[in-house]
Amino acid sequence: MEKEYTPQIIGFLCTWCSYTGADLAGVSRLQIPPSIRVIRLMCSGRIDPLFVTKAFISGSDGVMMMGCHPGDCHYQKGNYYTRRRYKTINSVFESLHLDTERIFLSWVSASEGVKYAHVTKEFSDKITGLGPNPVKKEIFL
Amino acid sequence: MSDVLKIKKPVEEGITEFLKFLLEKNKVKGIFTLRKAGKTDSFSYSLITDVEEIKNAAPLTPIMPANAGQLLSSFTLEDAIKEPIAVVIRPCELRAFVELTKRTQANMENIYLISSTCAGVFPLKSAQNGKFSQLLPKYWEAAKKSEVLASLRPTCTACEHFVPALADITISVVGNKNLTEECSLHLNTSKGEELAQGAPGNKTTEKLNDKELAQLKELRLKEREKLFASVNDKNLGLAGLVKTFAPCLSCHGCRQVCPICFCTLCDFDSKTHEDTASHYQSELNQKGGARVPSGTIFFHTGRMIHMAVSCVNCGMCSDVCPADIPVATLFSMVGESLQKLFDYLPGRDLEEPAPSETFIENEFAGLGE
Numbered sequence: 274m275e276k277e278y279t280p281q282i283i284g285f286l287c288t289w290c291s292y293t294g295a296d297l298a299g300v301s302r303l304q305i306p307p308s309i310r311v312i313r314l315m316c317s318g319r320i321d322p323l324f325v326t327k328a329f330i331s332g333s334d335g336v337m338m339m340g341c342h343p344g345d346c347h348y349q350k351g352n353y354y355t356r357r358r359y360k361t362i363n364s365v366f367e368s369l370h371l372d373t374e375r376i377f378l379s380w381v382s383a384s385e386g387v388k389y390a391h392v393t394k395e396f397s398d399k400i401t402g403l404g405p406n407p408v409k410k411e412i413f414l
Numbered sequence: 415m416s417d418v419l420k421i422k423k424p425v426e427e428g429i430t431e432f433l434k435f436l437l438e439k440n441k442v443k444g445i446f447t448l449r450k451a452g453k454t455d456s457f458s459y460s461l462i463t464d465v466e467e468i469k470n471a472a473p474l475t476p477i478m479p480a481n482a483g484q485l486l487s488s489f490t491l492e493d494a495i496k497e498p499i500a501v502v503i504r505p506c507e508l509r510a511f512v513e514l515t516k517r518t519q520a521n522m523e524n525i526y527l528i529s530s531t532c533a534g535v536f537p538l539k540s541a542q543n544g545k546f547s548q549l550l551p552k553y554w555e556a557a558k559k560s561e562v563l564a565s566l567r568p569t570c571t572a573c574e575h576f577v578p579a580l581a582d583i584t585i586s587v588v589g590n591k592n593l594t595e596e597c598s599l600h601l602n603t604s605k606g607e608e609l610a611q612g613a614p615g616n617k618t619t620e621k622l623n624d625k626e627l628a629q630l631k632e633l634r635l636k637e638r639e640k641l642f643a644s645v646n647d648k649n650l651g652l653a654g655l656v657k658t659f660a661p662c663l664s665c666h667g668c669r670q671v672c673p674i675c676f677c678t679l680c681d682f683d684s685k686t687h688e689d690t691a692s693h694y695q696s697e698l699n700q701k702g703g704a705r706v707p708s709g710t711i712f713f714h715t716g717r718m719i720h721m722a723v724s725c726v727n728c729g730m731c732s733d734v735c736p737a738d739i740p741v742a743t744l745f746s747m748v749g750e751s752l753q754k755l756f757d758y759l760p761g762r763d764l765e766e767p768a769p770s771e772t773f774i775e776n777e778f779a780g781l782g783e
Contacts, residue, residue: 322719323681330712332700342783343775353773357756360778361770364755365719368748370651380782407652413705414656414712 280308280334280400284393285324287317287352290341290382297386305390306397309337316340318351322358325376332409335375335400337393342380352380374403416622417607419599421615426474428597428615429502429528429585434468435613436500442526442609443497446486447473455546459485461499473502474587476535476553476566477546481728483510484673487520494523500609502528504535505578506728509761510673512580513724516768519676526609528599529578530585531627533557534570538733560589560630562637569729569742572638574631577622579762582606589626642747645740655711658744661737662710668731668741674721674760682713714741718748723769724760725749 286292292313298305310333314320317340328336338359340352359378366373377396381389408414421428436442449460450470457472458479482503489495503511508529514520533556540546549565556563562571578584583606586598597615600622601607610617649658666682669675681687689708697704725745732742753759756769 323716326712326716326719330709330715350773353775354770356778356781357769357773359781360755361719361723361752364752365715365722365748368751369655369715369718369744370647371655371715372652378782409701411652411656412701412703413660414708414710 278401278405280397280405281310281332282306282308282335282337282397282400283328283333284309284311284337284339285317285320286311286313286337286381287319287340287347288313288315289347290345290380291317291339291389293383294381294385294389297383298389299386301386303386303390304394306394308334308397308400309393316346316348316351317355318346318348320355320358322362325362329371329375329406330408330414332406334403334406335377335396337396338376338378339381342382345382372403372406375400375406415619417601417610418618418620419601419610419613419615420618421597421599421613422595423597424594425585425587425590425597426472429473429599430468430471432597432599432610432613432615433471433473433500433502434465436609437463437465437468439612441498442500444499445471446482446499446501446503447471448475448477448479448502455541455544457541461489474530474585476533476550477538477541478504478507478535478567478728478730478733479538480671481510481673481726481730482507483512483514483520483726484671484676486511486525487514487673487676490521490525491519494521495525498524498526500526500528502530504532504728505529505576505581506532506573506726506761507673508578508581509575509726510728512761512764513674513726513768514676515764516766517676522764526583526605527578527581528583528585529581531578531588531590531622532570532573532576533588534563534566534573534576536565537567540565554593557587558589558591558593560626560633562630562633567729567733567742568641568740569727569732569746572634572641572746573727574634574638575727575759576630576634577627580764583609584622586622588630589623638746641743645743645747649740659710659714659739662714662739663737664707664710664713665736666713667734667736669717671730671734672717672721673726673728673730674724675717682709682716687712714744718745722749723752723756723758726760 346352444463584600729742
């Protein structure tokens with residue numbers, strides 16, 4: 274039997290909201306897709322757009338950026354910058370005709386374990402539908 | 415309407431005479447402008463303080479050996495210049511200078527900005543075959559008639575921001591029918607008027623030639639469409655980009671000449687992106703091959719994400735590219751959509767913060783919910 278395709282998704286999570294939310298999802302024994310690899314950061318504002326680009330170009334099937342809801346940032350305004358960065362990455366990828374669907378932004382607060390489980394499942398399913406990232410096949414990047 | 419100083423001489427001679435007047439009357443200590451250097455067709459930006467040296471100044475020569483915004487930043491980075499100088503630069507260079515000042519990489523104090531309605535510049539390569547002076551009559555003819563010369567830098571043929579926004583003095587070049595008879599200096603600010611006080615020539619009041627400028631803008635916008643159409647699905651998308659950047663040497667020359675790329679240590683030169691043997695080994699294991707040097711697409715997309723929003727379309731990057739990659743066209747294209755997204759125009763206003771340094775609380779509502 275052929276092995277079922279499980280995507281590899283990198284998630285950049287801020288420690289105060291999204292990571293705690295993910296933790297809550299775990300403690301609540303909610304189902305979280307095994308495709309997510311979490312990288313914990315102090316703030317979503319730490320997500321250098323290069324992290325996302327590098328993850329994408331190095332062959333991860335999807336990249337998630339997660340932080341506190343706008344207005345709830347532990348450092349007051351980090352996630353506002355994240356939002357602009359996400360839009361920037363999105364716009365550049367769009368102009369270059371790269372796959373924007375593989376980059377994803379979501380706000381998950383510390384109490385939203387259910388939301389975390391839900392959005393990760395949805396994103397993971399979407400990526401499974403899209404199939405492996407074509408950069409995996411490009412040798413001479 | 416603004417005050418205009420008219421000097422009864424061809425535009426290049428006229429402006430040179432004006433610069434000479436500034437130095438002689440001690441209005442400024444130095445002039446920063448293009449200067450003939452050594453052999454024919456060789457020009458470089460220089461800071462001239464000696465009146466004698468003015469005869470070598472070539473202020474409106476259609477060539478850009480480096481983006482002057484970047485050069486001005488290099489000597490005003492630490493501190494403002496102590497004594498007043500006048501600089502003669504092109505609109506895109508001025509915009510780059512403004513962008514750098516915003517980012518505290520340059521200082522505008524004590525600098526008088528003289529710019530022109532710009533008819534574009536020739537690629538650097540055209541000044542290397544000894545035939546540069548033959549191009550000039552055609553250039554001035556096209557400038558007079560507000561036409562687009564095909565032999566200009568590609569980004570120049572497609573540039574719509576050729577009227578300087580923040581200049582103290584604007585030299586009327588584009589669509590100026592009297593180009594060969596007189597030199598019109600539009601004094602936009604009180605600083606400009608102060609500079610022109612007592613200068614030789616007649617003073618009148620006049621508007622910039624809006625009609626001719628609009629005509630050129632229309633032509634340029636058409637060229638812009640054509641230029642953007644030249645990068646299509648064949649050079650975009652993942653497979654297309656691999657082809658587009660295939661000849662890239664990773665010399666990073668495009669970054670070196672870019673006025674907006676000012677970081678002392680670029681992230682792409684840092685240890686973070688140094689590829690080790692194990693990296694290539696894992697590439698080999700996973701894909702069965704790897705490009706050396708690696709990461710060209712990553713470098714270019716990364717640079718676009720970092721600074722394309724402030725791209726002033728000067729075209730230096732394409733001009734220095736030894737592999738003839740249309741870097742500037744890609745940057746213009748990416749930059750245009752980013753600037754639209756954030757409603758931003760680089761160099762338009764000194765007070766307007768760069769999009770990456772600011773935010774609006776309730777923008778992009780609903781995103782990520």
